[in-house]
Amino acid sequence: MSTRRQFLKTLPIAVATSLAAVAAPSGAGAATLDEKDPQAVKLDYKADTRKVDQAKFPRHAASQTCANCQLFQEGASPSTGSCVLFGDKQVAAAGWCSAWEQG
Ligand code: SF4
Numbered sequence: 001m002s003t004r005r006q007f008l009k010t011l012p013i014a015v016a017t018s019l020a021a022v023a024a025p026s027g028a029g030a031a032t033l034d035e036k037d038p039q040a041v042k043l044d045y046k047a048d049t050r051k052v053d054q055a056k057f058p059r060h061a062a063s064q065t066c067a068n069c070q071l072f073q074e075g076a077s078p079s080t081g082s083c084v085l086f087g088d089k090q091v092a093a094a095g096w097c098s099a100w101e102q103g
Pocket of ligand 1 (some may be wrong): 027066067070074082083085095098101
């Protein structure tokens, strides 16, 4: 019986915790991707698309940014968002990497 009573006491806390997790804005508190991150280096990620090496990526255009990439998902802040290639790290909306795809 005491097990059932304990369960009923903790139920509201569990429900409130779950609702808080669902209501939290995407990317809140997530780390920002560093250009020196090994995965970022592999994909030549730059937090500022204007700093991309144009000689290395002749098809790159300054208008190409994470914000208009197919793999970008807006976050809580207008300046960052998430990218499926970088897990829970936030990329800069003004950034770019060699995997950029027109969104
Ligand atoms: S795949 Fe797109 S959103 Fe992700 S880092 Fe590269 S350019 Fe930005």
